[in-house]
Amino acid sequence: MCGIIGYIGGRRACEVIVKGLKRLEYRGYDSAGVVTGDGEGLHIRKGAGRIDPLVSELGLLNMPGNRGIGHTRWATHGVPNEINAHPHTDCSGKIALVHNGIIENYLELREELRKKGHTFKSDTDTEVIAHLIEEELKSSRNFEDAMRRALLRLKGSFALGIVYAGEPDRLYFVRNESPLVLGLGTGENFAASDVPAFLEYTRKAVFLDDGEYAVLTRESYTVKKLKTGEKVEKPVQEIDWTLDMAEKSGYPHFMLKEIYEQPRAIKDAIHGNSDLIPAVAEEIAKYSKVFFVAMGTSYHAALVGKYLFQRLAGKIALVEEASEFRYEAENILDGDSLVIAITQSGETADTLAAMKLAKRKGAKVMAIVNVVGSMATRVADITLYTHAGPEIGVAATKTYTTQLTVLTMLAMELARKLGRMREEELKTLEDEFMNVPQLVESVLSHAGGLEELAESLKDQRDFFYIGRGINVPTALEGALKLKEISYIHAEGLSAGELKHGPLALLEEGVPVVAITPSGRLFDKMVSNIEESKARGAMVVALSDSDELRETADVLVEMPPVNEALTPIVYVVPLQILAYHLAVLRGNDPDKPRNLAKSVTVE
Ligand code: AGP
Numbered sequence: 001m002c003g004i005i006g007y008i009g010g011r012r013a014c015e016v017i018v019k020g021l022k023r024l025e026y027r028g029y030d031s032a033g034v035v036t037g038d039g040e041g042l043h044i045r046k047g048a049g050r051i052d053p054l055v056s057e058l059g060l061l062n063m064p065g066n067r068g069i070g071h072t073r074w075a076t077h078g079v080p081n082e083i084n085a086h087p088h089t090d091c092s093g094k095i096a097l098v099h100n101g102i103i104e105n106y107l108e109l110r111e112e113l114r115k116k117g118h119t120f121k122s123d124t125d126t127e128v129i130a131h132l133i134e135e136e137l138k139s140s141r142n143f144e145d146a147m148r149r150a151l152l153r154l155k156g157s158f159a160l161g162i163v164y165a166g167e168p169d170r171l172y173f174v175r176n177e178s179p180l181v182l183g184l185g186t187g188e189n190f191a192a193s194d195v196p197a198f199l200e201y202t203r204k205a206v207f208l209d210d211g212e213y214a215v216l217t218r219e220s221y222t223v224k225k226l227k228t229g230e231k232v233e234k235p236v237q238e239i240d241w242t243l244d245m246a247e248k249s250g251y252p253h254f255m256l257k258e259i260y261e262q263p264r265a266i267k268d269a270i271h272g273n274s275d276l277i278p279a280v281a282e283e284i285a286k287y288s289k290v291f292f293v294a295m296g297t298s299y300h301a302a303l304v305g306k307y308l309f310q311r312l313a314g315k316i317a318l319v320e321e322a323s324e325f326r327y328e329a330e331n332i333l334d335g336d337s338l339v340i341a342i343t344q345s346g347e348t349a350d351t352l353a354a355m356k357l358a359k360r361k362g363a364k365v366m367a368i369v370n371v372v373g374s375m376a377t378r379v380a381d382i383t384l385y386t387h388a389g390p391e392i393g394v395a396a397t398k399t400y401t402t403q404l405t406v407l408t409m410l411a412m413e414l415a416r417k418l419g420r421m422r423e424e425e426l427k428t429l430e431d432e433f434m435n436v437p438q439l440v441e442s443v444l445s446h447a448g449g450l451e452e453l454a455e456s457l458k459d460q461r462d463f464f465y466i467g468r469g470i471n472v473p474t475a476l477e478g479a480l481k482l483k484e485i486s487y488i489h490a491e492g493l494s495a496g497e498l499k500h501g502p503l504a505l506l507e508e509g510v511p512v513v514a515i516t517p518s519g520r521l522f523d524k525m526v527s528n529i530e531e532s533k534a535r536g537a538m539v540v541a542l543s544d545s546d547e548l549r550e551t552a553d554v555l556v557e558m559p560p561v562n563e564a565l566t567p568i569v570y571v572v573p574l575q576i577l578a579y580h581l582a583v584l585r586g587n588d589p590d591k592p593r594n595l596a597k598s599v600t601v602e
Helices: 013-027 051-058 106-115 127-137 143-151 254-260 262-273 277-286 296-313 322-328 349-360 375-379 398-417 423-434 436-445 448-457 469-486 495-500 522-534 563-584
Strands: 003-008 031-038 041-048 067-073 095-103 156-164 171-176 181-184 189-192 204-207 212-216 221-225 289-294 317-321 337-343 364-369 382-385 462-467 489-494 511-515 538-543 554-557
Touching (some): 003 013, 003 095, 003 156, 013 031, 013 051, 013 189, 067 095, 067 156, 127 143, 127 156, 143 171, 189 212, 254 262, 277 364, 277 398, 289 296, 296 469, 296 563, 322 349, 349 364, 398 423, 398 563, 436 563, 448 554, 448 563, 462 495, 462 522, 469 489, 495 522, 511 522, 522 538
Parallel strands (some): 289 317, 364 382, 462 489, 511 538
Antiparallel strands (some): 003 067, 003 189, 156 171, 171 212, 212 221
């Protein structure tokens, strides 16, 4: 929800921190702040708003010192203003810290500390931590000891960056249920919520686990357990993302760049997983109960996964939003259950909670994840990566199509293992599947008309997206994309559901986007299109069939593709349409209001 970046070394810390904050802005962008340290003590500047204007307003690039920590915020406790922006300090001003997460027992701690004479400046849960360390410092051997004792009293989730004026040669970083990764340089070290923040300087990373903290100096890093203070040996991982992957590379927005990266991302997802899929499918086949859990766009991928498992392999699977599953699945999980969590970030709080519940109940847990080394990969027994590369735009695009790619591979292999498809039929499908990157490429190269279409639709208040079968999730995803970045109300639904209520909302000119590939369900979709037209709706049909040229008001021409592969190909124009509508309405599609890329709180 918030982004943290820390630096200690020979460079001007403020420069590294400001760059890092810009790369982390997708995690939150309602306020930001920086603390740096030099021989004179700590220097803090913070304010409400996005990084770019704050850099000049606050002079963030003119701060002294070679060590420091920055924070970009997505508010949970307290409105986004200067006072509530991080860093927060203790009464003495010698301890400054930034936080990503939520402290659940902050009210009782604040009361206790107030009684002991501490004065609080902000409405945040975070400030209590600085005062708690200050209090513990009175009776501790040293700062590290005080910090440990204080942090052991916290309930909730936290990734923290902490700087103490009394120790000019070090920084502290702590992780408990919020992400934190160290970046190792030569004569300099980094810490951040996510790798792209320091990718420009190093690709050597150490991922902290829950309940661990790191002491960083220029020359060294030490990881220890919060509970006991004992040292932990951590593997150093080489990150294979390039800086270019984390930059806009000439595109006006990350979202557009990421949409256009999809052919490459899908290819990488195929090549990165082809060796692993047979063994994983073998494992899936063993379980009689298969559950998919996920949130948002990943939930839509899970829905497609369920259709694929059932249609291709005859494997029954249930799908539930992780936020529901975590509280409802207690009685249905056991050793014969497999829970497949889908999460691009690998740090969505609800999805992680669902995975942990599954583990407690003895189920096998698998994760389909994009972010290497993220929390989900640590909880899961089996991980498959989507290999999409860093996705910075808040709206998921390439991570969705690569999730679908991995799920399709699993379903095809499962079909083979369970003998549900004839080998010949399977081979044909696999050949078509290998051609999906080219199909997506061709959809992208014919996307010009979508901007014009967006222009004609930009003042609409409501949209409906309809589909059937495996493309019900495509309809849901099209609607979610539109809502989150254009702020236009949109509903995605199964076309069959239309006449059970939503049809009452259709009136003259309301856009109905119909996902209508030719095949089994084509005629049924045409009936739903006719019903919508009869109520005055303006139908935009996505189809490979010419038949709709007269029925639909607008036909978005699609290439012919096997039904099982339509979700990957048909979502692409919906992403582009949402993108143009957002831009035409003056919104920043990369940073939609009220949202953040990773939802690390419940
Ligand atoms: C998608 O565009 C959204 N930003 C959001 O729904 C997202 O898919 C959801 O929060 C789940 O995130 P995850 O895949 O990182 O778990």
